[in-house]
Amino acid sequence: MTFEQLRLDGVARSFGTANALSGLDLAIARGEFVALLGPSGCGKSTALNCLAGLLPLTGGSIWLDDVRIDGQPPEQRGFGMVFQNYALFPHMSVRANIGFGLKMRKVARADARRRVDEALRLVQLTDHAAKFPAQLSGGQQQRVAIARAVVLEPPVVLMDEPLSNLDAKLRLEMRMEIRRLHQTLGLTTVYVTHDQEEALSLADRLVVLRDGTVQQIGTPEEVYAQPVNSYVASFMGYRNLLDVTVTGATGSSVTVEGAGARLTGHGLLTEGPAQVAIRPEDFVVGDGTENALDVTVEIVEYHGRELSVSARLASGVPVYFRTDKRLAPGDITRIGVPAERVLVFEP
Ligand SMILES: Nc1ncnc2c1ncn2[C@@H]1O[C@H](COP(=O)(O)OP(=O)(O)O)[C@@H](O)[C@H]1O
Ligand SMILES: [Mg+2]
Incomplete structure (x- = not known):
């Protein structure tokens, strides 16, 4: 599915009387890598789950070009999701984990096999295809989770702090891996992190959040050199x-x-x-x-x-x-x- 723009129009989500996210306006172009950045509790996961369709909005709307999608269930949106805890199926091999979504969509066996092979190659896990998640390192498990998301060629990939459970060296490697996949596959990626360095190095544009409200939207260069207030400044080092x-x-x-x-x-x-x-x-x-x-x-x-x-x-x-x-x-x-x-x- 192709599109030009994913647009959030005043997207809001409250829990009881507390606003987790208030009035988020953001237009994401196809092919863009956008990072939502802010400390724990600022509303990053809420925003991502609203995009995925896992959380209903309490205000505003979400659009894929001129189609309003915030009423659609997650499977209809078909966005790829990568979570912090990987969320792999423990009883399935790497190959079966990656192929699961294709099977659900009743993609023909031969075609599915070809696509899984390609995804395995992309994340450099071809030699581990028959293993189970418990036999893999954290970084390898995260690569399976990424392969599982991208094998469906989703219009948008959503990643929620995908690297935070990895050690420092692996985090750097996987960071490059994610950027490489984004570029080679021409993905549109929305990436959530509390790590300013990760956001600056990966994203084309950053959205800095505080208590559910946008503080600044800009390129890494803009946010780094010209923070709009002392909150963004302190976050930017x-x-x-x-x-x-x-x-x-x-x-x-x-x-x-x-x-x-x-x-x-x-x-x-x-x-x-x-x-x-x-x-x-x-x-x-x-x-x-x-x-x-x-x-x-x-x-x-x-x-x-x-x-x-x-x-x-x-x-x-x-x-x-x-x-x-x-x-x-x-x-x-x-x-x-x-x-x-x-x-x-x-x-
Ligand atoms: N299911 C929920 N019920 C009640 N409050 C929630 C729920 N999910 C998130 N919140 C609250 O919404 C705010 C934003 O949370 P979240 O989006 O998870 O932040 P982040 O991902 O940036 O750490 C927090 O104050 C959090 O406690
Ligand atoms: Mg979160």
Whole structure:
């Protein structure tokens, strides 16, 4: 089945009086990889289950081009689903698990066999086709779950934190695997995760959620470099969030004071309380940079090429930065950050 656009129009879902999802507007183009990102409880699974047809909406509508689908049962939508816990049939072989949906759809034996073989090859499990799920590693089980979803050539594949039960190394491998499958099969994928790095690396577009409401929709570059508020910023690794006061503004540049420091940044222009967000990577150690701050180094963590440093301003406020300079606890050093990397938000 082909389509141009999957559209969520004010999709809402409440449980009793609590809104798990309120008014989600989102248009997903065919072939796009969209990630729903946010902390536990923000409504990601609710949104995905509404898309799949596993949860009825309490408001809004869902459209595949000009066909309204939110009244359709899951099997009629035919979206592929991949869950965190794999949900494989334990008593069926890998081959039978992958072929199950084709059998249900009464696809002819020879055709089904060819498609299962192709899916096995895609997820590199050809040699394990006769095994049972319990005989496979977590990563292999997850690959079976993915093969089972894509073998049906669904219009849309929905994935709910599919990698969160895997160890770090396997997570990286499977991440590339998922992106590769998305590209080679020309899938349309909606992917749920609480892991910003996973979302940034996989998706064409991110939807950042908080308490069931959209905070920002944008490309990884946009959300990473221009978060719209301090919530999205902190989620995107702007680890330094300082409470400050806006004391002046000229053009697009803002002066803020707080924590015993005075900084120039950009963003919120109205005088009064504000919050400043700075990424640890955006600080530079040494004299002669903008926004100079003198800090005392407290904790140094080794990260290969770089050190991750926790330090304090004279006011006692903590500051985090990264550097390739060999600093040690107790060192007093000057750091600075370009004004364009100092984001000023409403508190
Ligand atoms: N079946 C349910 N009954 C009651 N509340 C639910 C149910 N499912 C989810 N919720 C609530 O809805 C909110 C969003 O949940 P969920 O979509 O699972 O979040 P996420 O997947 O982002 O962790 C949470 O507050 C959760 O407790
Ligand atoms: Mg969830």
